[in-house]
Amino acid sequence: MACAVFGIPQPDLAPRWYDLRLCTERPDPAAPATPTPATAGPDGPGFGFSLRAAHGWDALADADTVIVTSVPDACVTGDREIPPALVAELRRAAAAGARMVSLCTGAFALAAAGLLDGRRATAHWSHTADLAERHPLVTVDDSVLYVDDGDVLTSAGVAAGLDLCLHIVRRDLGAQVANQLARRLVVPAHRPGGQAQFVDLSVPVADDDSLAPVLEWATANLERPLTVEELARRARMSPRTFFRRLQAATGTTPLQWLLHQRLALAQSLLEATELPVEQVGERSGLGSAANLRRHFTARVGISPTDYRRAFAARAAGPARRRPPATR
Template structure:
């Protein structure tokens, strides 16, 4: 279970991305029955560091504090800034002992320097994906996603996607109710899937705007039905081809990928909060059978419905 979080204050760090880590993991929200982390801001050099904006950050901890962390967070930084010797080695050692390493934006370059991206899927801000791939040819760089979870290495794209990346990890560790509560405190969207595109000309579906807003609401209310692309297109009074193209434009993902994500989220919520059997939840979420539910849980969450329910303290069942 995630308990001990260390955030690196790098030379030339970007203040917004550094602040995201402090906001998600560094605030005591135990008054709302939310997790409280043993949080540490760590100076990579052992003293104060200067951000790209020109102000100094004085961190109370030096690099030795990384040795106990369950999670080490690496913010964006100016790539022209040299980081202290040994920082990359500290990250590699932490990953080898089982700690998670989470980066936002150009923080991924330090992970690459540590060898943590070799053979792994990863991402960074869309402006830097080409450079990341050039510097680290063994990395499998994905240029158009919000975040990539290749446990124990998690990489997020720029700025707002950093919030999505952190909330994804909170959801993975503590369940959707906790992640949603933190998002609510932050006045942030509770969930955007990592596979959504970094850049959109139109709002995402969670904002419920755009020409397909009414159809998205209808889909969410009918997740237990047989929702083919043809059926969704009929509801939108569009041909399947036009509907699929417009859906991609407005949401950054395909209709079936979005539908599956909504069904998995609904199943998570019922596994956490109800005593329904897993078979009943599979039907309610539109998967039909336990086998289908297990398949999509394994692909999306890397676990089984039974294990997820046990982890998040809902009563287990024997179905």
């Protein structure tokens, strides 16, 4: 997941991509300094990698972002400790200002280093009880896909780890880049971290009873005043059945799903166009500029105007000083 998102340069999406480096307890001196992507084929770019790690754990101290992808099962059950050398390097990286990220059971390593104490965090639901029992100072939430706590981020299992990686790209490079990368990876562009882990599918497979066609139509028509009744009619369901099916498939209600899509579109328009805020509100289906500002500020944390200004400054600013590293 981390390699697929951060390890393949995307020069057409962003001129400065991530410099991913693999770190391990016993590095291979003959390994390439960065992961080696598979050669692109006739059907598109390759996403396989040579995962021989050239760097030791001491390289974590030079990273802007440290991603702990997993730990051995024995470290989850308590039969084996997280290696003290890794714990020390994680603490050193955090103290140096690195953004700390865990995917799935990687949360156990961050917790062992004390980096989750007093924070809300998550892991795969099958391991959250063990995480809570072994680290009582951590507020463990087993009902979300991922938790963004600023400089420390944690995710649930495999698909949620990919969601978190795309969320990081969204934070760093903007919604437009994250959406285009998601299309290349053939995954949903944005699943908010607050969605439930216990869902059937993010977007159901395309069969006769699928919600996928109506959701695709809705995302292409967000400027319209969409209602649950209209979407249900297009899905050939009753409003009650549509509500139940969408909540089971995405972990959220139809109105909240629409709001997420409209805010994501508003972010893209603020990044990629110079449209006035009033037109951004209209095109995204959020209506007036006041309504856009209210929802945008509540969800993103800053106003649309400040978001556009901050994104422009970030896009024009210098490259990150240190490369992300994954353990």
